[in-house]
Amino acid sequence: MEQTNSSRSRNRLGARDILAVSFVYVLSLLFVAGFPHPVAGFPLDDSWIHQVVARNLAQDGTLGFIPGVRSSGSSSLLWSLLLAAKWKFLPGMNPVVYSGLLSGFLFIVIGCGLLAMARKDGLPETSCWIWALTPALSGNFIWLGMLGMEHVLFVALSVAGVYLWFQTSLRSAVACSLCLGALSMTRPEGMVLTVLMVLVWKKTQRGRRDLAMVIGVVAVCVLVTFTANFVTSHSWLPTTYAGRKLLYFGTEKIPLLFRIAFPYDLAKSILRPWFPLQQHILYPLKAIVVALEAIGVIGLFRGRRLRTSVLCLWSFVHIAIYAVMLPSGSHGGRYQPLYLALNFPLMFLGVEAIFRRLSLYFDSLRTRKVLQATAMVAALIFGGYSLRMWREVTKDGIAVIESTHARMGKLLIDSLPREDKVAAFDIGRMGYLYGGDLIDLGGLTDSSFLPYLREHRMISYLEDRKISYFVWPVWPSNRDDYPLKPQILVMTPEITKNLVTIASFCSPVHEYKISFGATMMAAPCQTLYRLNDLH
Numbered sequence: 282m283e284q285t286n287s288s289r290s291r292n293r294l295g296a297r298d299i300l301a302v303s304f305v306y307v308l309s310l311l312f313v314a315g316f317p318h319p320v321a322g323f324p325l326d327d328s329w330i331h332q333v334v335a336r337n338l339a340q341d342g343t344l345g346f347i348p349g350v351r352s353s354g355s356s357s358l359l360w361s362l363l364l365a366a367k368w369k370f371l372p373g374m375n376p377v378v379y380s381g382l383l384s385g386f387l388f389i390v391i392g393c394g395l396l397a398m399a400r401k402d403g404l405p406e407t408s409c410w411i412w413a414l415t416p417a418l419s420g421n422f423i424w425l426g427m428l429g430m431e432h433v434l435f436v437a438l439s440v441a442g443v444y445l446w447f448q449t450s451l452r453s454a455v456a457c458s459l460c461l462g463a464l465s466m467t468r469p470e471g472m473v474l475t476v477l478m479v480l481v482w483k484k485t486q487r488g489r490r491d492l493a494m495v496i497g498v499v500a501v502c503v504l505v506t507f508t509a510n511f512v513t514s515h516s517w518l519p520t521t522y523a524g525r526k527l528l529y530f531g532t533e534k535i536p537l538l539f540r541i542a543f544p545y546d547l548a549k550s551i552l553r554p555w556f557p558l559q560q561h562i563l564y565p566l567k568a569i570v571v572a573l574e575a576i577g578v579i580g581l582f583r584g585r586r587l588r589t590s591v592l593c594l595w596s597f598v599h600i601a602i603y604a605v606m607l608p609s610g611s612h613g614g615r616y617q618p619l620y621l622a623l624n625f626p627l628m629f630l631g632v633e634a635i636f637r638r639l640s641l642y643f644d645s646l647r648t649r650k651v652l653q654a655t656a657m658v659a660a661l662i663f664g665g666y667s668l669r670m671w672r673e674v675t676k677d678g679i680a681v682i683e684s685t686h687a688r689m690g691k692l693l694i695d696s697l698p699r700e701d702k703v704a705a706f707d708i709g710r711m712g713y714l715y716g717g718d719l720i721d722l723g724g725l726t727d728s729s730f731l732p733y734l735r736e737h738r739m740i741s742y743l744e745d746r747k748i749s750y751f752v753w754p755v756w757p758s759n760r761d762d763y764p765l766k767p768q769i770l771v772m773t774p775e776i777t778k779n780l781v782t783i784a785s786f787c788s789p790v791h792e793y794k795i796s797f798g799a800t801m802m803a804a805p806c807q808t809l810y811r812l813n814d815l816h
Contacts, residue, residue, distance in 0.1 A: 294397055302392035302413060309417040310385055310426050313672050321377045324678025324796065325612055326686055326803050328429040329709030330725065331355050332376050335364030336713075344513050345726065346708065347718060351512060352726040356519040358509050359466040360431035377429065384426030387437040391622065392417065394440035401447070402586035407653065411633060411660070412589065415625040418664025420671025421551060422621040424613060427675050431467050432618035438464040439474060439619055443592045446478050446495075447485050454491040461495060462502035469506060469518060470602045474595055475499045481591055514728070522607070524724025527731055529609045531769045543608035544600060547617060550610040550801070551624070555670070573631035574624070580634050593627070596620050613674075613800040625667075629660045674799040677792035682710055685807045688786045689752055690714030692809065696783075697750055704743065705752035706770070707803055720748060737773050743812055750811050754804030755785065770804075783809040 323329060330346065334355045337348050344361065345352035355361045367379040396413035404412065416422050425432040438460050445457035461478065464471035475495060482492055514520040526533050548567050555566070581590045596619045603616055614621055636656045640649040690711035693703055704720035705711050712719040724731045733742040743751060754770060787806040796802055
């Protein structure tokens with residue numbers, strides 16, 4: 282009877298399990314959001330681009346940043362559709378609140394999925410809860426839920442897809458097909474998980490019918506995604522891909538060294554916010570974290586924990602994809618959401634494994650319980666610090682966007698004639714306020730600007746398109762405590778001599794340093810220029 286009850290507990294989650302998971306994840310999300318005094322905003326400018334694209338899709342049926350113009354601007358077709366539903370059916374709801382509710386629901390799905398797969402894999406109950414709940418203690422991962430972008434959806438569909446693939450029923454095969462298809466529409470690289478599922482097919486009890494179903498559904502979804510990209514931007518990949526390469530590397534051809542160093546840089550970028558003023562501590566800390574994660578991974582693979590091991594494998598494959606395609610962690614490591622989700626679980630499974638090994642040297646049951654309790658307390662201490670740190674990053678990131686991009690957007694509305702063309706490098710928050718008519722100078726919606734940017738021929742682009750005013754990111758030259766401006770964004774003397782400065786808004790130094798150190802976000806200042814020869 283005891284064995285039967287154990288089997289049943291691993292087959293399904295009880296109401297208490299779901300409530301416990303929901304409570305922890307929702308509490309963490311609310312804390313990072315600033316509860317009881319949350320601020321309605323997104324800590325990254327890119328978040329608002331998704332809102333503009335979704336608003337246009339809902340209002341005029343056009344998938345693009347400028348109303349009535351197909352131009353992409355969003356790397357996630359499915360996320361654009363989910364956000365468009367809010368603009369279509371709930372137009373009065375605050376987009377930040379709507380995105381937060383979506384993130385909260387997806388976090389619960391992730392936590393419950395992780396707990397279910399850990400129990401199916403036969404992990405000890407303590408390990409199951411470590412695997413399921415410690416992502417909620419990672420402030421960096423919970424911060425993704427504040428962005429209003431597709432990263433949490435990507436993790437939720439990955440967890441659900443892996444879990445369902447190792448079930449046996451026809452209903453689970455249909456659900457798995459839909460999850461994997463949706464994953465490929467969430468981010469283009471999501472289709473690779475289906476390849477991984479095919480490779481581990483013989484480890485499951487799936488028949489050829491289920492295999493064909495998954496491949497067929499995913500193929501249709503991939504075709505829809507590629508077709509949408511091609512129709513909107515005449516490129517099979519999202520337009521944002523070329524623009525990001527140029528911004529991050531200064532060239533559209535990625536140097537080999539960046540690809541080789543990517544895993545190292547990823548780990549460093551994630552740990553950087555922990556000690557912003559003592560960067561030398563990152564080296565031993567990174568070694569410790571990687572060692573603990575390795576112990577956790579080895580434990581899963583040695584124990585033949587099939588579902589959790591495949592999810593870890595998918596995380597490593599995802600890192601490898603970006604090492605080849607776009608070796609950048611981007612803002613706060615957001616291009617690697619699955620790694621952010623599994624970072625704490627693997628690390629604390631490693632801690633638990635060490636303490637479990639130490640407990641073998643003690644005969645006292647009390648000593649063993651003390652060691653186990655110590656591991657749990659360590660997780661809570663690290664988690665509490667991480668959540669508090671990313672709560673500050675979120676608050677300061679929103680403050681930076683609102684004090685620069687939002688103020689500039691309001692100035693554009695109040696001061697400039699609507700008949701004059703206006704362009705900007707950072708188009709998110711300003712475009713949301715200005716109405717979406719803002720012309721893109723970052724290559725996220727219009728890749729034709731990239732050659733001009735690369736060759737520092739911005740004036741030619743502006744004159745060809747009769748653009749009177751434009752907003753450009755600026756780093757103050759009279760301060761040495763700001764990070765260096767990316768070389769690709771430097772305006773040459775030939776450019777500046779044709780410009781008249783109209784207005785400039787800068788974020789508070791303290792807030793910018795905190796948010797930039799954690800997320801490498803936008804420039805500290807936004808400056809509005811007018812072309813001399815057009816007026």
